[in-house]
Amino acid sequence: MSWPALLTRLFRPSSGSAPPGLDPRCDRVLIDVNIHAAQLLGHAVALRDHGTVTHNMRVAWMSSRLGEALGLDRTAMQALMKGAFLHDVGKIGIPDAILLKPGPLSVEERLVMNRHPELGAELIQDIAWFSDARPIVLHHHERYDGTGYQQALRGEAIPLTARLFAVVDVFDALISDRPYKAALSCDLAVAFMAPKAGSHFDPAVLEVFLPLAPKLHDAMGDQEVETLKPLLESQRRRYFGI
Numbered sequence: 031m032s033w034p035a036l037l038t039r040l041f042r043p044s045s046g047s048a049p050p051g052l053d054p055r056c057d058r059v060l061i062d063v064n065i066h067a068a069q070l071l072g073h074a075v076a077l078r079d080h081g082t083v084t085h086n087m088r089v090a091w092m093s094s095r096l097g098e099a100l101g102l103d104r105t106a107m108q109a110l111m112k113g114a115f116l117h118d119v120g121k122i123g124i125p126d127a128i129l130l131k132p133g134p135l136s137v138e139e140r141l142v143m144n145r146h147p148e149l150g151a152e153l154i155q156d157i158a159w160f161s162d163a164r165p166i167v168l169h170h171h172e173r174y175d176g177t178g179y180q181q182a183l184r185g186e187a188i189p190l191t192a193r194l195f196a197v198v199d200v201f202d203a204l205i206s207d208r209p210y211k212a213a214l215s216c217d218l219a220v221a222f223m224a225p226k227a228g229s230h231f232d233p234a235v236l237e238v239f240l241p242l243a244p245k246l247h248d249a250m251g252d253q254e255v256e257t258l259k260p261l262l263e264s265q266r267r268r269y270f271g272i
Contacts, residue, residue, distance in 0.1 A: 065266060068112055068115045072114075072117075073086060073115075075121050079118060084254065084255060088253060089195070090111050090265075093198045094110060094111055096198060096238065096239055096242065099238050100194065106190075111265065113163035113166025113192075114198075117167055117199065119150040119167060120148065120150025120151070122153065123153075124142065124143060124145075124149075125142070147167060147168050147169065166189075169183065170199060173196075173231075174232050175228065178230075185232075193235055194232075196230075197223070200223065200230070201223065204219035204222060205219050205247065216247040220243050223236065224240060
């Protein structure tokens with residue numbers, strides 16, 4: 031069975047209300063199962079790629095806080111959090127020799143790696159409950175000036191949730207240790223990102239994020255699972271009611 035077919039069978043969307051005669055709590059259970067399954071799937075990919083689940087936890091929480099600062103409504107916030115967990119799910123289809131390579135990728139390897147948003151969008155395209163997460167999965171590597179991928183979209187043609195998530199994803203990469211680089215301080219990460227307003231990043235989104243970044247960085251503390259878990263659970267309860 032293909033990955034898309036398997037995922038479609040595993041994930042059953044909530045209808046939004048319990049069927050007549052059934053306890054309404056059943057619907058909350060379905061939502062709970064689906065959001066935890068999204069986290070589990072994202073964590074599995076993150077463990078393979080980064081060796082830890084904390085990347086997904088950080089970007090999901092920081093995205094939700096930036097979404098609040100930008101005034102996103104509840105529906106958009108749910109899409110944002112689901113997309114944050116699933117953004118790299120397409121890396122399931124990237125060979126270990128490329129995904130886990132400690133040094134720079136060759137041109138050919140980079141082309142393979144750059145397919146992961148498209149692969150991820152294909153994986154979840156038939157899962158109704160993930161449909162609102164698909165713009166982040168497909169477009170989180172687009173750039174505001176049109177030089178990104180998958181579709182080289184420009185400006186507001188890039189979905190807002192993807193523009194927002196791109197800012198958080200890059201910030202998290204900068205403040206994290208990777209095989210090819212040491213983590214930057216929050217101040218250095220902010221200084222690196224600021225000149226990229228209008229090129230890599232939506233300037234309006236970046237303008238809101240940069241003064242917020244130190245507060246988010248401080249709140250995450252040691253960035254370990256036990257510190258991040260209550261932060262993320264609070265946002266999950268707020269926007270999914272579970």
